[in-house]
Amino acid sequence: MKASQKPHETHTTTPTTLFKIYSRSRSRRSSKPRLRPKLTYRMPVVNRERDRIQAHASRLGSDPRLCGLRNIGNTCFMNSVIQCLSHTQELTRFLRSQHGTRSSSTKDQQILHEFAKLIQEMWTPNVHTMTPMELKRAFSTKHRMYSDYNQQDAQEFLRFFLDSLHSALNTGVKGETLNIDDNLSDNKKADLTWEWYTRHENSLVRDLFVGQLKSTLKCTTCGNTSVTFDPFWDLSVPLPSSSRCKLEACLDLFIREEVLDGDEMPTCAKCKTRRKCTKSFTIQRFPKYLVIHLKRFSETRWSKLSNIVEFPTSDRELNMGSYGANSNSNVHYSLYAISNHMGSTAGGHYVALCKHPISRKWHEFNDNIVSDALCENHLVSSSAYILFYERA
Numbered sequence: 561m562k563a564s565q566k567p568h569e570t571h572t573t574t575p576t577t578l579f580k581i582y583s584r585s586r587s588r589r590s591s592k593p594r595l596r597p598k599l600t601y602r603m604p605v606v607n608r609e610r611d612r613i614q615a616h617a618s619r620l621g622s623d624p625r626l627c628g629l630r631n632i633g634n635t636c637f638m639n640s641v642i643q644c645l646s647h648t649q650e651l652t653r654f655l656r657s658q659h660g661t662r663s664s665s666t667k668d669q670q671i672l673h674e675f676a677k678l679i680q681e682m683w684t685p686n687v688h689t690m691t692p693m694e695l696k697r698a699f700s701t702k703h704r705m706y707s708d709y710n711q712q713d714a715q716e717f718l719r720f721f722l723d724s725l726h727s728a729l730n731t732g733v734k735g736e737t738l739n740i741d742d743n744l745s746d747n748k749k750a751d752l753t754w755e756w757y758t759r760h761e762n763s764l765v766r767d768l769f770v771g772q773l774k775s776t777l778k779c780t781t782c783g784n785t786s787v788t789f790d791p792f793w794d795l796s797v798p799l800p801s802s803s804r805c806k807l808e809a810c811l812d813l814f815i816r817e818e819v820l821d822g823d824e825m826p827t828c829a830k831c832k833t834r835r836k837c838t839k840s841f842t843i844q845r846f847p848k849y850l851v852i853h854l855k856r857f858s859e860t861r862w863s864k865l866s867n868i869v870e871f872p873t874s875d876r877e878l879n880m881g882s883y884g885a886n887s888n889s890n891v892h893y894s895l896y897a898i899s900n901h902m903g904s905t906a907g908g909h910y911v912a913l914c915k916h917p918i919s920r921k922w923h924e925f926n927d928n929i930v931s932d933a934l935c936e937n938h939l940v941s942s943s944a945y946i947l948f949y950e951r952a
């Protein structure tokens with residue numbers, strides 16, 4: 561994928577695009593690049609805060625394993641995402657086992673190498689702050705739009721970053737085309753599509769983060785339905801107009817039936833002509849780690865929604881069962897990290913809230929400043945932007 565090419569621009573429903581990483585978004589404008597304002601914000605150095613956290617670090621004793629990341633010029637978006645990924649236990653376990661990773665041939669392998677080095681340092685006893693300079697440099701070499709020091713969108717960064725990690729580790733074999741008998745059952749089609757996809761895209765990163773979405777298109781004239789199955793790396797969910805809602809309301813909006821009419825009319829395979837159709841989604845295959853992106857930034861206007869979305873924060877509290885393609889009431893997830901965006905589109909700042917894998921306590925990672933343990937009641941806020949859930 562070229563640096564200038566955004567993952568979500570590549571989305572169509574033809575099988576060849578299953579190679580690409582994209583987020584399943586309800587946007588009808590998904591063919592256009594999203595323009596978001598470049599945010600400029602310089603994090604003030606607050607000595608009082610730094611002193612406080614240093615005092616706190618010494619209180620925690622010799623092995624707190626709470627490592628902040630220095631801001632090297634509007635890099636809070638990156639720091640926030642790295643902290644969330646660092647608290648993704650299976651990914652970090654893998655990266656920490658990668659001893660002696662050599663600097664490698666491709667740009668993606670270089671990114672993986674620098675990321676593994678950083679994660680290993682971050683989880684070393686008595687390391688309280690790291691500077692992710694080499695990782696930033698390696699990433700910018702591949703993705704040129706990150707080579708300056710402008711603020712960027714954390715979710716876009718996450719997608720590019722996971723794409724690079726996946727590409728570095730991918731042992732998949734390309735070239736085979738997907739042929740599926742239309743008479744097979746939906747579940748059989750889903751399995752064959754998934755097997756085909758995983759033969760092409762085979763990495764630990766895909767194992768951890770990718771799920772499969774089922775989209776059903778129904779002709780309003782003849783009633784013919786057709787299904788397609790696409791991989792997703794995160795769910796990009798819209799926010800309802802109310803100022804306060806539950807996460808389920810966003811997920812309901814995401815899967816709700818949509819009417820494709822006018823210019824958007826698809827061609828019905830039975831009528832052999834363009835027809836008004838309905839389209840709806842369900843989740844065919846749930847990922848190990850479910851990333852939910854709250855679409856706070858508008859695509860048409862440079863504005864941000866500050867709705868409060870009440871999302872489940874306790875262990876196993878999120879049940880995705882009702883969004884599944886097959887009846888399964890037992891799809892529980894536990895929240896373990898949040899990327900928060902504070903402020904407006906004109907200026908903003910990212911922090912991460914992450915649950916420590918051993919103490920099970922939540923901490924705020926504000927660049928190099930790591931907070932004391934937070935109360936779980938304080939996790940939901942109008943700043944929550946990307947939610948990271950682990951399947952329980």
Ligand SMILES: [Zn+2]
Nearest residue numbers: 779782828831
């Ligand atoms: Zn039809």
